[in-house]
Amino acid sequence: MTKYILKRLLSIIPVLWVVATITFFLMRLAPGGPFDSEKQVPEEILHNLEAKYHMDEPLPMQYVRYLGMVAKGDLGPSFRYTSRTVNEIIAETFPVSAIVGLLGLFYALVIGLISGIFAASKPNSARDYLSMAFSMLGICLPSFVIGPLFMLLFAVKLEWFNVSGWAEPKDVVLPALTLGTMYAAYFARLTRAGILDVIKQDYIRTAHAKGLPEWLVMVRHTLKGGLLPTVSFLGPAAAAILTGSLVVESIFNIPGLGRFFVQSALNRDYTLVMGTVLFVAFLIVVMNLLVDVAYAFLNPRISYD
Amino acid sequence: MTEAALKTTTLMNQTPEIEKGRSLWEDAFNRLLKNKMAVIGLCYLIFQTLVAIFAPWLARFPYEETNLALGAVPPDWVHFFGTDDLGRDMFTRVIYGSRISLMVGILATAVSVLIGVLYGAVAGYVGGRTDDILMRILEILYSLPFIFFVIILMVLFGRNIYLLFVALGLIEWLTMARIVRGQVVSLKKVEYIDAARSMGVGHVKIILDHLIPNVLGTVIIYVTLTVPGVILEEAFLSFLGLGVQEPMSSWGTLISDGVAAMQTYPWMLIFPCVTLMLALLALNFLGDGLRDALDPRASKD
Secondary structure (H helix, E strand, O other), rough: HHHHEEEEEEHHHHHHHHHHHHHHHHHHOOOOOOOOOOOOOOHHHHHHHHHHOOOOOOOOHHHHHHHHHOOOOOOOEEEEEEEOOOHHHHHHHHHHHHHHHHHHHHHOOOHHHHHHHHHOOOOOOHHHHHHHHHHHHHHHHHHHHHHHHHHHHHHHHOOOOOOOOOOOOOHHHHHHHHHHHHHHHHHHHHHHHHHHHHHHHHHHHHHHOOOOOHHHHHHHHHHHHOOOHHHHHHHHHHHHHHHHHHHHHHHHEEEEEEEHHHHHHHHOOHHHHHHHHHHHHHHHHHHHHHHHHHHHOOOOOOOOO | OOHHHHHHHHHHHHHOOOOOOOOOHHHHHHHHHHHHHHHHHHHHHHHHHHHOOOOHHHHOOOOOOOOOOOOOOOOOOOOOOOOOOOOOOOHHHHHHHOOOHHHHHHHHHHHHHHHHHHHHHHHHOOOOHHHHHHHHHHHHHHHOHHHHHHHHHHHHHOHHHHHHHHHHHHHHHHHHHHHHHHHHHHHHHOOOHHHHHHHHOOHHHHHHHHHHHHHHHHHHHHHHHHHHHHHHHHHHHHHHOOOOOOOOHHHHHHHHHHHHHHHOOOOHHHHHHHHHHHHHHHHHHHHHHHHHHHHOOOOOO
16 A cells, blocks of 8 residues: 555656646747737847746756756746745635635535435435436536526625625635535435445345344445445546636636636746646645545555555 | 546446347437437437527527617517627527537537547557556546646637637547547457457457447447536636637627626526526436446446
8 A cells, every 4th residue: 555655656746747848838839928018028128037037048948947946846936926936826825725625525525425325315216316306407507607696696686695705704605615516416426326336235235134224224334335436536526626716716706726827827927827737737636646545445345556 | 527537437347238230229229218308308409409500590680790779688579588788689699609519519529539439449459568558648648637728728829719629629538548448458358359350350440340339339428428528618718718709609608798797687697507507408318318228237226
């Protein structure tokens, strides 16, 4: 197991290298630069700017320089927000996205597990069809549809929440609900399918034969195996929630990483874009690793050596 | 994409059905017809596609012409879905939007099928070192935040609709490749492949004639799950203002416009949202139905 984790940790490096390389050359190959602006910048100032950010060097040298910096954990200065480094901007905006994302994921898991177990506890009954109908609806409600609808209902009509902004603690509720709903639906379907798969196994019948009450069979035996698909979907779900934050943060006007990313891409802020993408890739890889380790603990049938 | 991704594991773990003449497909079709929701989904999709194709004849107003004097009017018998704040007929914009959305869905999926099936078939069929290397590459690609790359692409190279097809297709082929490889690896050991090989049939011909037709069922199931994924991604990009450009519209751009105006003209938000949702629902029901029909062993209950 330790060997497996070490191997996986090492595999993070090539992934990040590929990400850094693709983003670096994508940004540089594209027409337009970070210092293009409405008003014409005098030639000398442009030269000075380019010299300051080493943009006047040949591309391969810039590439090597950038990789060297990234290896040391330094994502460089931002081109647009001149007084700040990319590290500072990420440190400032990521906690906002993380709170919204974690709450969204938590909500998705709780609702998904409850309705999945509820549906699977009596397959093909009215409650099963009802919860699956709701989850099908949830799957077809992307964040940019459900977000505005929540806003219209809870903020504009009922006035329970602020329409947008990030001033009060309760401002986190609507974005988190928006992010989580679609994944609650996925979790519900996965949980149901997982449980129905396990329920036919001999050891469940044995548990019933021992005379264990229904709920104890569910908690002690069925859930352990039945939740495997749900656990393995945690990684992709967390990654998707990260991307979802792009839209949700724009809708609710939240100063998080996602909104900054779109803005920095439009500004051609090379270092900020590359830094954000690298950071997100790193998060995704680490989350996948955590999920795989959790999976191995839950499922003794899998060996990783 | 996600819905499909979770089904991947199930799809990859089972041995594929071996086709017996045409009867397997007939069986599958009969099973599909018994699934009410899938049939409704299929009918709705056919209807939606016809509406998209015949949009120029169905629309009673030009979609790009603004009428500022008219402004935003609520739905009535002239403008079924109302008009937007520039006086454009929303019904016209929605049905023209469905052309773009459906086209992106279909073409990007086609790109993903083409790459995914070939990549997966080669990896699975050749096996050994090649397979190892191809799968390593796939693993690395899997952990890339692709949607971020697409955003960078769209921002830097301009909002080009052909680029959008390719970019979205490039995201989606990964899972397809994995599924096809899994199927081919298990198919490869089947006797008729041995028989073909011992008769001296070439590798390319074996892949094209024997392997790909037999993974077709799985591919079809996965396609019905990829199309809604791609439609969602296009809407996502358009919502951020990175998809198709004015005066062209897709469901994503219409929803984005609708959000901006939702407090004063809610119909501008509601109609595109409902249209998108109905299409996604229909595709998902059809996908579920097809999975049960083509792959009876995969259905859980």
